[in-house]
Amino acid sequence: xxxxxxxxxxxxxxxxxxxxxxxxxxxxxxxxxxxxxxxxxxxxxxxxxxxxxxxxxxxxxxxxxxxxxxxxxxxxxxxxxxxxxxxxxxxxxxxxxxxxxxxxxxxxxxxxxx
Amino acid sequence: xxxxxxxxxxxxxxxxxxxxxxxxxxxxxxxxxxxxxxxxxxxxxxxxxxxxxxxxxxxxxxxxxxxxxxxxxxxxxxxxxxxxxxxxxxxxxxxxxxxxxxxxxxxxxx
Numbered sequence: 092x093x094x095x096x097x098x099x100x101x102x103x104x105x106x107x108x109x110x111x112x113x114x115x116x117x118x119x120x121x122x123x124x125x126x127x128x129x130x131x132x133x134x135x136x137x138x139x140x141x142x143x144x145x146x147x148x149x150x151x152x153x154x155x156x157x158x159x160x161x162x163x164x165x166x167x168x169x170x171x172x173x174x175x176x177x178x179x180x181x182x183x184x185x186x187x188x189x190x191x192x193x194x195x196x197x198x199x200x201x202x203x204x205x
Numbered sequence: 206x207x208x209x210x211x212x213x214x215x216x217x218x219x220x221x222x223x224x225x226x227x228x229x230x231x232x233x234x235x236x237x238x239x240x241x242x243x244x245x246x247x248x249x250x251x252x253x254x255x256x257x258x259x260x261x262x263x264x265x266x267x268x269x270x271x272x273x274x275x276x277x278x279x280x281x282x283x284x285x286x287x288x289x290x291x292x293x294x295x296x297x298x299x300x301x302x303x304x305x306x307x308x309x310x311x312x313x314x315x
Contacts, residue, residue: 122301133293133307134248141301181247185301192301193238196247 097197114182121187209306228294235299
């Protein structure tokens with residue numbers, strides 16, 4: 092069955108370290124998204140991609156980067172982790188067709204920055 | 206900034222009762238979607254209503270949309286313990302992106 096996976100599921104790192112969170116989908120969806128979820132803020136969009144080699148900044152992109160070298164993967168990199176980036180991160184994908192923009196979410200990665 | 210704002214932030218009801226959650230938004234939309242999130246899990250799509258629709262049903266779910274008031278409601282009838290979750294509205298302006306509200310935390314008491 093098609094799915095979207097995230098790894099690792101839990102990560103503890105130290106301030107200043109570079110961290111990469113993986114997202115992999117097997118639906119062959121064009122669109123992929125990264126969100127962070129914090130209490131009191133709901134889901135906030137970090138970066139998104141409409142296809143290979145396409146990346147765009149979202150609402151809270153500072154300190155994060157993404158690259159899209161193939162359809163299946165959109166890794167999220169924290170260049171120099173900060174305590175303010177402690178959060179739960181969700182990856183999502185959608186087909187990218189005109190008729191629907193329903194998104195399918197991964198299980199999330201809980202990141203703690205000490 | 207968040208497009209959608211949900212009300213109430215938390216709702217606790219008895220099993221078998223109906224649960225109603227509301228979502229207000231600020232700009233014109235292409236469609237509005239509702240998602241459910243169980244504790245520690247990702248969001249799951251429940252239902253989508255387009256801007257030219259006023260009401261939509263799916264099983265025990267009923268969604269209404271009032272574009273003149275920029276608001277939507279999600280009704281869950283005959284609630285069950287398994288409905289305990291957070292519910293989010295998300296608005297689409299047609300650019301393949303969604304903007305999520307902060308969610309309503311629903312607790313169904315047995």
